[in-house]
Amino acid sequence: MAKKQFKSESKRLLDLMINSIYTNKDIFLREIISNASDAIDKLCFKSLTDNNVGLDRSDFKIEVSANKDTRTLTVSDNGIGMDKEDLENNLGVIASSGSYKFKQEMGEKDKEDIDIIGQFGVGFYSAFMVAKDITVITKKYGSEQAYKWHSTGADGYTITECDKDAVGTDIIMILKDNTEEESYDQYLEQYKLSALIKKYSDYIRYPIEMEMKKSRIKEETKDSEKPEYEDYFEKETLNSMVPLWQKPKKDVTDEEYNQFYMEKFMDYNEPLKVISTSVEGVVTYKALLFIPSKTPYNYFTKEYKKGLQLYSSGVLIMDNCEELLPEHFRFVKGVVDSPDVSLNISREMLQQDRVVKQMAKTLEKKIKNELSSMLKKDRESYEKFYSAFGIQLKYGCVADYGMNKGELQDLLMFYSGKEKKNITLKEYVDNMKENQKYIYFATGESVDAIDRLPVLELLKDNDFDILYLTDEVDEFCMQSLMAYNEKELRSVLNDDLGLPEENKEETEEEKSQSEGVVNFIKETLGEQVSDVVVSKKLKSYPVVLTAKGGVSFEMEKYFAQVNPEGGVKAQRVLEINPNHETIKAMMSYIDTDMEKAKSYCQLLLCQAQLMAGLDLDNTAQYSELVLSLMK
Numbered sequence: 001m002a003k004k005q006f007k008s009e010s011k012r013l014l015d016l017m018i019n020s021i022y023t024n025k026d027i028f029l030r031e032i033i034s035n036a037s038d039a040i041d042k043l044c045f046k047s048l049t050d051n052n053v054g055l056d057r058s059d060f061k062i063e064v065s066a067n068k069d070t071r072t073l074t075v076s077d078n079g080i081g082m083d084k085e086d087l088e089n090n091l092g093v094i095a096s097s098g099s100y101k102f103k104q105e106m107g108e109k110d111k112e113d114i115d116i117i118g119q120f121g122v123g124f125y126s127a128f129m130v131a132k133d134i135t136v137i138t139k140k141y142g143s144e145q146a147y148k149w150h151s152t153g154a155d156g157y158t159i160t161e162c163d164k165d166a167v168g169t170d171i172i173m174i175l176k177d178n179t180e181e182e183s184y185d186q187y188l189e190q191y192k193l194s195a196l197i198k199k200y201s202d203y204i205r206y207p208i209e210m211e212m213k214k215s216r217i218k219e220e221t222k223d224s225e226k227p228e229y230e231d232y233f234e235k236e237t238l239n240s241m242v243p244l245w246q247k248p249k250k251d252v253t254d255e256e257y258n259q260f261y262m263e264k265f266m267d268y269n270e271p272l273k274v275i276s277t278s279v280e281g282v283v284t285y286k287a288l289l290f291i292p293s294k295t296p297y298n299y300f301t302k303e304y305k306k307g308l309q310l311y312s313s314g315v316l317i318m319d320n321c322e323e324l325l326p327e328h329f330r331f332v333k334g335v336v337d338s339p340d341v342s343l344n345i346s347r348e349m350l351q352q353d354r355v356v357k358q359m360a361k362t363l364e365k366k367i368k369n370e371l372s373s374m375l376k377k378d379r380e381s382y383e384k385f386y387s388a389f390g391i392q393l394k395y396g397c398v399a400d401y402g403m404n405k406g407e408l409q410d411l412l413m414f415y416s417g418k419e420k421k422n423i424t425l426k427e428y429v430d431n432m433k434e435n436q437k438y439i440y441f442a443t444g445e446s447v448d449a450i451d452r453l454p455v456l457e458l459l460k461d462n463d464f465d466i467l468y469l470t471d472e473v474d475e476f477c478m479q480s481l482m483a484y485n486e487k488e489l490r491s492v493l494n495d496d497l498g499l500p501e502e503n504k505e506e507t508e509e510e511k512s513q514s515e516g517v518v519n520f521i522k523e524t525l526g527e528q529v530s531d532v533v534v535s536k537k538l539k540s541y542p543v544v545l546t547a548k549g550g551v552s553f554e555m556e557k558y559f560a561q562v563n564p565e566g567g568v569k570a571q572r573v574l575e576i577n578p579n580h581e582t583i584k585a586m587m588s589y590i591d592t593d594m595e596k597a598k599s600y601c602q603l604l605l606c607q608a609q610l611m612a613g614l615d616l617d618n619t620a621q622y623s624e625l626v627l628s629l630m631k
Contacts, residue, residue: 031123039079203314328396535575
């Protein structure tokens with residue numbers, strides 16, 4: 001029979017499809033098996049109304065076999081089969097899908113009863129990534145004649161009559177020869193084939209069977225001191241068929257969920273939270289999500305991959321579909337299965353897929369609600385979660401110019417100086433004093449270091465709670481939030497803390513003395529500080545170093561880590577307590593020993609830097625300064 005050309009496509013299109021649409025050669029087997037599953041679905045559907053089919057659901061299966069001698073890989077099914085017209089329409093026209101047409105012809109009720117996977121019509125041609133020659137032998141249900149379709153690629157195809165006893169389709173692929181870059185022999189190895197089936201087609205609803213080579217002791221030598229072994233073949237079903245997420249919650253135990261998570265996502269620890277959800281409507285999907293109990297070892301590295309496993313009717317499309325999770329919930333693991341995701345080009349490029357975007361939106365809401373519920377009903381578990389992933393929620397408040405802060409702010413927790421434990425912003429506001437204007441926070445390297453800050457004294461005297469922030473992202477988070485429940489978030493280093501003591505007026509004599517101290521320190525320190533002011537925060541400390549200009553000391557430390565050479569510097573302001581005995585002692589030396597007074601001034605700046613958690617520019621010079629004042 002004369003070779004026919006593909007009706008609407010050229011070699012260029014076939015090359016484009018093989019080399020661009022599919023970038024992972026392994027998926028060809030997934031495509032062929034998915035087509036086989038669709039063929040069985042069609043006959044299974046027909047058997048509901050046609051008693052002549054003679055098969056029930058348990059009789060359907062897909063068989064995979066490999067022959068190393070002939071370099072052939074065969075996938076067979078006992079589904080609906082094809083006639084000559086079907087072969088012309090489905091395999092003679094690239095990007096034409098019989099499954100899609102079948103689904104279009106079904107009524108709305110029928111669509112609910114049967115689930116067709118492949119709807120685009122390019123999956124079959126992915127086999128040319130690994131095969132140089134493909135033969136399709138098929139016999140359609142209700143037809144007496146079988147047909148053979150044959151092609152070696154874009155140069156065309158032939159269709160001839162042939163013999164085939166049973167209804168169904170055999171796809172016979174002769175694999176390409178090995179090259180220096182690619183080994184096609186691997187697709188003839190049972191371990192490779194079984195691994196691909198387990199990974200991509202584990203939840204196909206029909207058994208996928210293959211003869212597996214095994215070894216056993218020869219019967220006649222089993223009692224011998226040196227038993228001999230022999231190889232034998234045994235047919236095995238390689239797929240589990242029913243995914244856990246398709247089962248009703250009441251039929252699945254906690255142990256089954258935990259085991260599934262640990263095996264699927266290679267975690268030695270049970271998940272902290274299991275979220276099972278089923279959505280029907282504009283987009284239909286089922287999802288089984290897990291919140292890990294511990295931070296993965298590579299969580300904060302480039303090697304960590306966020307995203308959920310995306311399935312379409314039990315067929316794996318992507319191992320890590322990043323588009324299904326927002327960055328602030330990147331710690332969530334799980335699977336999403338939707339019949340609305342087409343098995344087509346979008347397997348490789350889902351960024352613009354409307355269905356995926358809709359699923360992502362509802363999944364984000366579900367995760368947020370589950371965390372909120374955990375916070376209210378299971379505080380111990382939530383605190384365990386927050387210890388592992390709370391920092392991710394803080395980054396989420398900062399990212400995208402604070403676009404997500406409204407959704408995340410009620411999930412945040414910070415250490416309370418008064419309660420000595422983590423509390424939420426709502427809990428802080430609910431416990432505020434009547435005369436308290438702001439939500440106060442202080443940043444530092446540790447809770448102990450913050451607790452020793454001089455500027456906390458007056459706030460503590462007024463019995464105001466202070467949030468202790470020890471994560472690098474905390475101050476950025478506070479700047480992003482700005483306020484909570486109409487209460488402004490204010491740093492303890494702010495000039496106005498809304499305290500009664502700040503409104504106390506100085507006498508003329510005190511103002512004169514203060515001006516003298518300020519002017520002396522300014523002249524002595526010069527450009528080492530941006531300003532020197534009389535503090536309204538200090539009580540038992542002589543000095544404190546604060547920052548102005550929008551960059552705090554904690555931000556400065558962060559920027560220094562990111563860019564040591566050109567880090568952003570905070571503007572240093574030295575606040576003084578002119579009534580402190582140390583300040584008075586320094587000023588007493590002005591008339592008798594000016595150099596000693598200046599040394600005291602330098603020493604006070606160094607002490608302020610150390611209390612602020614800043615490194616000294618010259619530790620040797622500081623040591624000499626201390627020793628000089630001890631003489």
